[in-house]
Amino acid sequence: MRIKRYFFTTWAMTVLLTRRYMRSKTALFFSILFPLILLFVFGGLFGSSNGTTFKVAVIDDAHTSFSQQYVGQISKEKVFKVNPTTSLSDAKELMQKSEIDAIIQLPKGFGEPNASGYPSGQAIVLYDQNSATAGQTVASILGAGFAVTNTQITRITPPLTVVTKSTEQSGLTAFDYAFTGLLGFSLLGLGIFGPINTLPALKKSGALGRLRTTPLTSMQFIIAYAASSIVAGALSIGVMFAVAVVVFHFRVNGNLLLFALYALLGAILMFGFGMAVGGWANDEKQAAPLGNLVSFPMMFLSGVFFPRFLMPIWLQHLTAFIPLSPVVDGLRMISTQNKSLLDLGPQLAIMGGWMIAIYIIAIMIFRWE
Amino acid sequence: MSGAILHVKDLKKEYADGFEAVKGVSFSVKQGEIFGILGPNGAGKTTTLEMIEGLRDITSGTATVDGIDAGKYPERVKEIIGVQPQSSAFLDGVKLKELLVAFAAMYGSRVDTSAILDKVELGSKADAYPEHLSGGQRQRFSIAVALVHQPKVLFLDEPTTGLDPQARRNLWDLVRSISDEGVTVIMTTHYMEEAQVLCDRVAVMDEGKIIALDNPTALIKALLKRGFKPHVEVQAATLEDVFIDLTGKAIRE
Numbered sequence: 001m002r003i004k005r006y007f008f009t010t011w012a013m014t015v016l017l018t019r020r021y022m023r024s025k026t027a028l029f030f031s032i033l034f035p036l037i038l039l040f041v042f043g044g045l046f047g048s049s050n051g052t053t054f055k056v057a058v059i060d061d062a063h064t065s066f067s068q069q070y071v072g073q074i075s076k077e078k079v080f081k082v083n084p085t086t087s088l089s090d091a092k093e094l095m096q097k098s099e100i101d102a103i104i105q106l107p108k109g110f111g112e113p114n115a116s117g118y119p120s121g122q123a124i125v126l127y128d129q130n131s132a133t134a135g136q137t138v139a140s141i142l143g144a145g146f147a148v149t150n151t152q153i154t155r156i157t158p159p160l161t162v163v164t165k166s167t168e169q170s171g172l173t174a175f176d177y178a179f180t181g182l183l184g185f186s187l188l189g190l191g192i193f194g195p196i197n198t199l200p201a202l203k204k205s206g207a208l209g210r211l212r213t214t215p216l217t218s219m220q221f222i223i224a225y226a227a228s229s230i231v232a233g234a235l236s237i238g239v240m241f242a243v244a245v246v247v248f249h250f251r252v253n254g255n256l257l258l259f260a261l262y263a264l265l266g267a268i269l270m271f272g273f274g275m276a277v278g279g280w281a282n283d284e285k286q287a288a289p290l291g292n293l294v295s296f297p298m299m300f301l302s303g304v305f306f307p308r309f310l311m312p313i314w315l316q317h318l319t320a321f322i323p324l325s326p327v328v329d330g331l332r333m334i335s336t337q338n339k340s341l342l343d344l345g346p347q348l349a350i351m352g353g354w355m356i357a358i359y360i361i362a363i364m365i366f367r368w369e
Numbered sequence: 370m371s372g373a374i375l376h377v378k379d380l381k382k383e384y385a386d387g388f389e390a391v392k393g394v395s396f397s398v399k400q401g402e403i404f405g406i407l408g409p410n411g412a413g414k415t416t417t418l419e420m421i422e423g424l425r426d427i428t429s430g431t432a433t434v435d436g437i438d439a440g441k442y443p444e445r446v447k448e449i450i451g452v453q454p455q456s457s458a459f460l461d462g463v464k465l466k467e468l469l470v471a472f473a474a475m476y477g478s479r480v481d482t483s484a485i486l487d488k489v490e491l492g493s494k495a496d497a498y499p500e501h502l503s504g505g506q507r508q509r510f511s512i513a514v515a516l517v518h519q520p521k522v523l524f525l526d527e528p529t530t531g532l533d534p535q536a537r538r539n540l541w542d543l544v545r546s547i548s549d550e551g552v553t554v555i556m557t558t559h560y561m562e563e564a565q566v567l568c569d570r571v572a573v574m575d576e577g578k579i580i581a582l583d584n585p586t587a588l589i590k591a592l593l594k595r596g597f598k599p600h601v602e603v604q605a606a607t608l609e610d611v612f613i614d615l616t617g618k619a620i621r622e
Contacts, residue, residue: 005477012474020462206458210514212424213452214475215444 009216013224021232030193031236035186039240042178043248054138055100057083057091066111066119074104079141095127101134102127104142118153175248180335181304183263184328186240188298190233191270195225195278196291203369204283212368219363222279226271233267254334258341262334266327269351272358273323279366298324303332323358326350373397374522374553375404375421380430382416382577390416392577393430398522398570403544403554405568407561413577414557415455418524421555423447435521448476451515451552455526457507459499465510466495469517476518489513489543490620505536505620509543516547523547525556529563534609539620541567562609 021027058074060067075082083100085091091103103126110121123142127135151157202208211221237260244250252259273294281287301315302308302324308316319325326347333339333347341348375398382391391413398404406414419425421432423443432439439446459468466482473480486492489509494502502510508528515523525544529537537560544567548554558564564571565585573581573588581588 008477009474012471016460016463016467016471019467020460023462202460205461206454206456207460210454210458211475213422213447213454213515214472215447216475 006220010220010224010227013216013220014227017224017228018231021228027194027232031190031232032239035182035189035236035240036243038185039179039182039243039248042182043175043244045178053079053081054102054134054141055081055083056138057085057094057100057103059086059088059091059103059105060110061108062106062110062112062121064109064111067106067121070106070111073145077141080138092126095131098130101131102138104138175244176250176336177307177332179244179248179250180331181328183237183240183331184266184302184324185299185304186236187233187263187266187270187327188295188304188324190229190236191267191272192274192277192291192295194229194232195271195274196281196287197278197284199275199278200281200283200287203367206369209369218279218366218368222275222359222363222366226268226275229271230264230267233271234264237263237267252335254336254338255340259331259334262327262330262344265351265355266324266331269323269327269355269358272355272362276358276362276365279362282367282369297322301325303328321350323351323354372400374400374435375555376431376433377417377421378431380417380420380432381428382413382420382425383428390577391420394572394574394577394579395430396572396579396582398553398555401548401551401553402569403548403556403567405564405571406555406557406574407559407564407571408557408574409559412574414574415526417574418526418555418557421446422450422452422524424452448518449521451518451520451523453508453511453515453523453525453528455530457511459510459514461500462498464496464498465491468499469514472514473517478518480517485513485516488516488546490539503536505532505539508532508536508540512540512543512547516552520552522553522555525554527557527559529558529560533621534612535616535618535620537563538613538618 056074058071060071074080083091083094085094088103088105091100094100095103105124105126107122107124110123111119112121114120123146125135125139125142127138147158147161199208241250274291277290277294278287281290299305301319302322303319304324308319308325308329311319320329330339330344330347330351333344377397378395379393380391380395381389381393383389394413394417396404406417408414416425420427421434421439423439423446427440434446435449437445437449463471465486469480469482469485482495483492486495489512491497491506491510491513494506494510499507499510512523512525512528515525528544529540532540541563544554544556556568568585570582570584571588572579583591
């Protein structure tokens with residue numbers, strides 16, 4: 001009977017807080033529109049580069065039938081994005097502004113028959129200091145192309161050749177990798193910035209104090225607030241996920257349900273931190289600095305924006321224990337490596353430890369006024 | 370005292386910094402009474418109420434509400450009392466009827482929202498948001514919230530502060546009708562005429578102590594007995610009477 005009443009009360013509170021959330025334009029902006037904007041910015045950065053492309057300008061000074069045919073071939077290559085300019089000075093200006101990576105120049109006489117009667121010539125690849133790597137890569141791509149053409153023309157099979165093959169059978173794109181980080185960032189934002197902005201304001205107005213005059217316990221309030229935020233979080237993650245799949249062709253190699261469940265666990269964990277800070281703070285002056293203190297290490301050291309494997313080994317070991325690290329790592333392992341729940345033992349252990357600790361702290365330090 | 374629902378005995382509140390907000394107050398309130406606590410700001414009225422309501426730790430002394438010790442069982446006291454705090458605020462973005470349902474659920478009960486809103490003359494406001502209510506409407510809604518679980522004792526902390534004379538009189542009528550249903554009302558106020566027309570008995574508090582306790586008429590008689598002479602000639606009517614006569618009693622909102 002007491003248990004039934006406990007959940008009846010908690011459920012009513014959850015419904016009330018969820019309604020409030022869904023009617024707040026600010027809350028909806030930060031939980032749905034804002035992550036979507038981020039998603040499109042990130043998607044634009046990573047999504048378009050499905051494989052590597054080089055922006056080049058092709059300057060044909062030869063005007064032979066061979067050179068014209070060759071220009072046509074370059075335009076068809078997926079690895080090149082050809083700028084329509086035909087003037088060398090314009091192309092150099094574009095390169096200075098980094099709008100193109102390299103200039104392929106076909107000088108006068110390119111493609112004219114040589115002494116043996118074969119079409120011959122030397123293509124020139126121009127690049128500047130900023131695009132040295134790109135220029136050299138473009139040159140070697142052209143070189144490889146010429147090697148094939150040479151073989152066809154001379155009908156002599158070269159004894160030594162190199163073949164390149166991709167090992168990424170699943171064909172992961174940079175976006176697939178970045179999206180899990182973005183999802184982690186979104187969980188961090190929803191979980192921490194929601195409560196630290198809302199709770200101190202509700203304390204100031206006295207709305208929380210009024211709840212305290214009733215038999216409602218702080219634990220019931222925290223559960224209800226967490227549940228309502230997780231409803232909002234699920235909505236936000238769902239929308240992000242749908243857009244990622246439809247617009248950016250995001251692929252989850254692992255179990256989709258496991259991915260969703262793991263994201264939910266991450267949301268619950270992150271919310272604990274927001275609840276601890278927002279529940280303790282009396283006003284924004286206390287909430288803001290403490291919120292930053294808690295969220296900054298997670299934002300920069302847990303592999304949200306750049307991968308942790310780029311860090312020195314000792315730092316990798318240390319940052320593995322930052323609460324958001326196992327969330328982002330786990331999501332990545334499920335989506336890109338098809339890992340199962342059993343493989344995620346260490347991550348789940350770290351998350352579980354933090355979850356118990358932070359919720360105990362949150363309930364202990366919660367203040368109504 | 371027989372028939373008393375509230376006993377307060379030598380109640381004290383001392384804060385960590387040594388400040389003594391309440392220095393030992395004792396009183397009893399009878400079932401069905403409207404009991405007023407008067408006093409200037411900082412007299413300890415709100416602190417006294419909050420200790421009885423189970424919201425603040427009691428340093429020493431006891432407060433029992435309907436036989437329940439508020440110091441030992443604050444959660445059980447909360448079940449049988451309704452509280453309207455000094456500054457009434459509610460979650461924004463939720464409708465009045467939704468708030469009433471949620472508050473009733475906190476006591477494990479359900480509520481007929483339209484009946485309770487009718488009672489406080491907010492029947493047409495079921496779908497309104499609390500942030501759009503006028504001052505008087507908000508106070509009446511706050512009382513409705515305090516009544517969702519049919520409490521035995523209702524605590525009102527300065528319920529009419531900031532209200533215009535019409536809204537104030539309207540609230541007096543509401544308090545009287547609640548009292549008529551058998552609910553014991555304990556209220557604090559700054560307005561002496563309010564205490565005089567509404568309260569069966571009043572306690573005057575100053576500097577953390579009760580310095581007088583009786584019914585308003587007896588307190589006035591005692592004062593006159595001490596040889597008190599009014600500074601001004603007693604007026605047959607007050608400026609407030611003029612104001613109400615000119616603007617009418619109908620509530621404006």
